[in-house]
Amino acid sequence: MDHRTLRPFPEGFLWGGSSSAYQCEGAWDEDGKGPSVKDVDPIVPGTSDWKVTSDHYHRFKEDIALMAEMHFNEFRFSIAWTRIMPDGVTENPKGIAHYHEVIDECHKYGIEPVVTLYHFDLPQALQEKYGGWADRRCIDDFVNYCRVCYREYGSKVKYFLTINEQNMMVLYNPERLTNEKKVWQENHHMLVAGAKAMTACHEMCGAKIGPAPNITAVYPATSRPEDVLAAMDWDQMRNRLFLDPAVFGTYPEALENFMKDRGVFPETTEEDFEALKNGRPDFIAFNYYGAGCVRYMSESEAQDAAKNAEGIQHFMTGLMSYPGMCASVRNELQEHTSYGMGIDPVGLRATLRQLYERYHLPLIITENGCGVPDTLEADGTVHDDYRIDYLRRHIRACQEAITDGVELFGYSPWSAFDLVSTHQGITKRYGFIYINRDEFDLKDLARIKKDSFYWYAKVCASNGKELG
Ligand code: BG6
Numbered sequence: 001m002d003h004r005t006l007r008p009f010p011e012g013f014l015w016g017g018s019s020s021a022y023q024c025e026g027a028w029d030e031d032g033k034g035p036s037v038k039d040v041d042p043i044v045p046g047t048s049d050w051k052v053t054s055d056h057y058h059r060f061k062e063d064i065a066l067m068a069e070m071h072f073n074e075f076r077f078s079i080a081w082t083r084i085m086p087d088g089v090t091e092n093p094k095g096i097a098h099y100h101e102v103i104d105e106c107h108k109y110g111i112e113p114v115v116t117l118y119h120f121d122l123p124q125a126l127q128e129k130y131g132g133w134a135d136r137r138c139i140d141d142f143v144n145y146c147r148v149c150y151r152e153y154g155s156k157v158k159y160f161l162t163i164n165e166q167n168m169m170v171l172y173n174p175e176r177l178t179n180e181k182k183v184w185q186e187n188h189h190m191l192v193a194g195a196k197a198m199t200a201c202h203e204m205c206g207a208k209i210g211p212a213p214n215i216t217a218v219y220p221a222t223s224r225p226e227d228v229l230a231a232m233d234w235d236q237m238r239n240r241l242f243l244d245p246a247v248f249g250t251y252p253e254a255l256e257n258f259m260k261d262r263g264v265f266p267e268t269t270e271e272d273f274e275a276l277k278n279g280r281p282d283f284i285a286f287n288y289y290g291a292g293c294v295r296y297m298s299e300s301e302a303q304d305a306a307k308n309a310e311g312i313q314h315f316m317t318g319l320m321s322y323p324g325m326c327a328s329v330r331n332e333l334q335e336h337t338s339y340g341m342g343i344d345p346v347g348l349r350a351t352l353r354q355l356y357e358r359y360h361l362p363l364i365i366t367e368n369g370c371g372v373p374d375t376l377e378a379d380g381t382v383h384d385d386y387r388i389d390y391l392r393r394h395i396r397a398c399q400e401a402i403t404d405g406v407e408l409f410g411y412s413p414w415s416a417f418d419l420v421s422t423h424q425g426i427t428k429r430y431g432f433i434y435i436n437r438d439e440f441d442l443k444d445l446a447r448i449k450k451d452s453f454y455w456y457a458k459v460c461a462s463n464g465k466e467l468g
Contacts, residue, residue, distance in 0.1 A: 007403045008465065014112060014409060015460040016074030017067065017416030017432065018367050020119035020164065022050050024419035025080065027057035031094040034086025036121035037132070047425030047439060054419045054435045055445050060102050063417055066433055066447060068109035071460035075111050076366050076412045077102065078119035078164065081145050088123035088141050096152055103156050114285075114366070114412065115157050116212060117146055117197065119164040120422075133186035139193040146197040147204065154205025161212040161285050161366065162194040167242045168214050172319050181264045188266035191245045195279025198246075208282035212366050213242045215286040217350040221295035221329050230296040230326035233258075237322060238292060240358075243284065247359050249277030258325075283409070284359060287367030288351055290334060290342020292320075297327035338372055339428060343390060345397040352401035352408060364410035368394050371414075371421060371428040374450065382434045382450035391456070392467050399464065417447065432456050 022028075022038045028051045029035070043049050056063055067075055081088065083095030106113045122132050130137050149160070170176070170187045194211055201209040218235045220227035236255040244252050250273075259265040300323075320328035330336075335343040348368070355363055370390040374382050391413060402408055417433035420426050425439050434448040458466045 003403045006399045009463050014074035016072040016412045018076040018412045018414050019416050020078045021080035022121045024054040025057040026052040026055045032086055032092040034082040035124040036082045037124050037127050038121045040124050044423050064105045070457040072111050075106055076114040078116035082123045085145055087125040113157050114159040116161040116164050133189050139189050142193040143196045147200055150204040157207050160207050160209040162197050164212045165214045166190050185266040192272045192275050195276045198279040210281035210283040210285050211246045212285040215239050216291050217347050218292040221293055226296035230294050234294045234326045245276050246281055283362040285364045285366040288348050290344045291347030293329050293331035294326040295329055299324035345393040348394050349397040349401045352406045356406040362407045362409050366412050367414040369414035369430040371430045373427045374429045384450045384452045387452045388455045
C-alpha cells in the first residue's frame with residue numbers, strides 16, 4: 001500500500017553500524033585470548049585469515065571517534081567469548097577489561113553499545129572438550145559466560161543480543177546433509193541456551209535482550225499452489241524455527257511434525273521447554289540482506305541437487321533447500337549485487353511487517369548492507385554511490401514500515417567500517433570507512449572516509465530526514 005504521508009523516525013531512534021569480533025578485531029591471540037573455532041577453521045582459498053582483519057582491537061578508539069563523527073548514537077559489536085574466557089570457562093581479566101574500555105569509549109560520545117554475546121566464534125576448547133553445541137554442557141558454559149558479561153557490563157549496556165544468525169549457522173552447516181539430527185540437536189541446545197541467557201539477563205541487570213537471527217520474507221517462485229505452500233514451509237524452517245521457540249517457547253507445529261516424521265527431531269526435555277517458555281525477549285533484532293525465494297522440490301530431486309553441488313554458490317543453494325519441501329531459487333525479479341546477494345528493499349518492509357504482526361515485539365535491524373569491492377582512488381577517495389543508493393532505499397522501506405505501524409527502534413547496517421567477510425575476504429567491503437589493506441597485503445590499515453560516510457552522517461544527524 002502507498003501511504004500519502006510517511007511518518008518520521010521516532011525520537012531517539014538508534015542510528016549506527018555493526019561489526020563482529022572475529023571479523024574486525026584481529027589480535028587473535030593477544031592478551032590471553034584463546035582460539036575460537038573460527039581461528040582454526042580452514043580459510044577459504046584466496047581470502048585472508050582472522051589474525052589481523054581490521055585491527056580494531058588496537059584501533060577501536062580511532063574507529064569509535066569516526067563513528068561519533070558520523071553522528072552514530074549506536075554501535076553494535078560482539079564480545080569474543082574467547083577473550084573473556086580463553087578456554088570457554090576460565091575468566092581472563094585482560095579480555096574483560098578490553099570490553100570495558102570499548103563500552104566506555106562508546107559512552108564518551110553518547111553512542112549506545114548494542115552487544116552481541118555470540119557471533120559464530122565458539123571457544124575451540126569447548127569444541128575439543130565435548131564437541132561444542134552438540135553437547136548439552138555447552139548450554140551451561142554459554143550461560144555462565146553470559147553471566148560474566150552481565151556482571152561486568154550489565155550496568156552500562158542497555159541492549160544485549162544472544163546469538164547472531166543461529167539460523168544461518170544451522171542451515172549452512174554441511175553436516176545437515178549427512179548427520180541431520182545432530183545439527184538439529186545443536187540448534188535445540190542453542191535455543192535453550194539463548195532462552196536461559198535471556199532469563200539470566202533479566203535476573204542480573206536492567207538491560208533488554210533479544211535474539212538476532214537472519215530473517216527474510218520468503219517468496220514463492222510462482223503462484224503454483226505447491227510453490228506457495230513451499231514458501232510457507234520454508235518460512236517455518238528458515239525463520240520461525242528460530243523465533244517461535246524464543247518468543248512462544250514452542251516449535252512451529254507443521255515443522256515439528258515434519259521433523260518427527262523423518263526421525264530427526266532433537267532430543268528434548270520438559271525442563272528445556274520450561275526454559276524456553278521462561279526466556280522472554282524484550283525485542284527482536286534481525287539481519288536482513290534480501291528476500292528468499294523457493295519452489296517446491298520433491299525429495300529425490302533435492303537430494304540429487306545436493307549431491308551434484310559444485311562451487312560455493314551451488315553448494316549453498318543445495319543447503320538452502322530441503323528434500324520434500326523446497327529448493328531456493330534465484331529471484332530474477334530482484335536486483336543482485338556483483339556477489340549475487342539480493343537487493344530488495346520492498347522485501348525488508350514485508351519482513352518487518354511479518355515479524356511485527358507475528359510477534360508484536362519492538363524490532364531493530366542489526367545488519368543490512370551492500371558488500372562489493374570498493375575502489376580507493378589515487379586521491380584517497382572512495383566513491384561508493386551504489387552503497388548510498390542501497391542504504392537509502394532500505395531506510396525508506398523502514399520508514400514505510402514504521403508508517404504501516406511497525407515498532408522499529410534502530411537501524412544498524414553492516415558494517416560500521418570494512419571488515420573481513422565470512423567467506424569472501426576483505427575484498428567484499430561493506431563499511432562506511434575504508435580500511436586500507438588488501439587480501440594479503442596489510443599496508444598501513446589507515447581509516448579512509450568513503451562518500452557513504454558523509455552521506456550517512458547526515459542521515460544520522462537528521463534522524464533519517466536527510467536521505468539525499
Ligand atoms: C551475516 C553475518 O551473515 O552477514 C556477518 O552476521 C556477515 O557476520 C554478514 O559478515 C555479511 O555476509 P558476508 O558473507 O558477505 O560476510
